[in-house]
Amino acid sequence: MQRRAGWLPPDQDDLESWLEGHRERVEAKGEQVALHPVLTEFQKLIDTDPVVRLYVTEMIAQVPRTKRYRRRHLHSVSQLVRLINEVLTMAPEFGENVVTIPLGAILDWATSTPAGLAAFRDPRINAMLKKILTAWCEFLSGPDSLYVLNDSPTGWKCAAAQRAVGIEQYEHDPHDEHWGFVSWNDFFTRRFTDGARPVASPEDDTVIVSACECTPHRISTDVQRQDRFWIKSRPYSLQDMLANDESVDQFVGGTVYQGFLSATNYHRWHSPVAGTIVRAFLKEGTYYSETDSQSYLAHVAARAIFLIECDDPVIGLLAFVPVGMVEVSSCNIHPNITPGYHVAKGEELGYFQFGGSTHCLVFRPGAVADFTLAAIPQPQNPRPPLVRVRSQLATATPVREAGKTGT
Helix, strand or coil: HHHHCCCCCCCHHHHHHHHHHHHHHHHHHHHCCCCCCHHHHHHHHHHHHHHHHHHHHHHHHCCCCCCCCCCCCCHHHHHHHHHHHHCCCCCCCCCCCCCCCCCHHHCCCCCHHHHHHHCCCCHHHHHHHHHHHHHHHHHHHHHHHHHHHCCCCCCCCCCHHHHHHHHHHHCCCCCCCCCCCCCCHHHCCCCEECCCCCCCCCCCEEEECCCCCCEEEEEECCCEECCCCCCCCCCEHHHHCCCCCHHHHHHHEEEEEECCCCCCCCCCCEEEEEEEEEEEECCCCCCCCCCCHHHHHHHHHHHEEEEEEEECCCCEEEEEEEECCCCCCEEECCCCCCCCCEEECCCEEEEEEEEEEEEEEEECCEEEEEEEECCCCCCCCCCCCCCCCCEEEEECCHHHHHHHCCC
């Protein structure tokens, strides 16, 4: 699987080259550049809280000094703060080996050190990171972030970027300087043109469609109420994934389907079934805790949780969990998606603002007969095909067979 679901380049040298350039930009501006207020607050937290200072200092010091880490881009806490400060007025640029999460790139090595693993689970640091990401999101939602919508090699209007995105499939104004978008986030949350992603079998409630435009990651069966989701095999733990929701018992022994989104994908979510919204809520979580595991993130990262009572009685209650990752972690539920609202299959539920990383569908035992071939993960394929949003993902178990299982 591509590093961080394709959000960081697979080649370490490409990442290091970007980091070297970023560090040089910051150093060229010197110490006279004022810190953003949120970074001033972060610096104060580090200076006044000894445990936070220990974590942040040690996660830099603990990066190994072996050959792989020879090009060291982090040397001190003050340098770290200034590298992050520069990010808050940057919009993600396009590249053949895309680096679209600059903050994740800066913290890449530190997150996996012993101190980093502790730091990014610490509620004080996590709360501060949320403030930093909120400030950055405000910039990305404003017109100053549009500078990357140009036709330079790192701009999102260059020929390579247009091919990667497939811009002809999206609503845009080809004659406008910025394609008619008003901000980076407006471009990032672009919509498909009418008919670009039709709903599979709209009148057949037994057909389950893909909630996201994604690459299949994993299908797990006989999932347990509580499990050790942090161990190497990464089992799913329903109680943790669904934030202790009262529905958990209905899914014990069931199936979890997980797929991830990459930088150039469509980032809006659609209902996989026709049904009634039981609950839809946001769950705050971590932002940089052990970010290389998709399954782990489903339990601890910031996410949205939807419970939908499907019109098909065999499927019954279904859970949909879009999960944020590092700075791509802003989950937005549409205001009309409230308890009692009936959603049509394929109807839009919400979106990731600047990103999103992964999502899960959770089924009751015996609810799913089979998944389509396109939905089966291909871990050995470096470029596995996408599952298109609203295309067929799976089918419900026939009523006769469902009865045999006691569903």
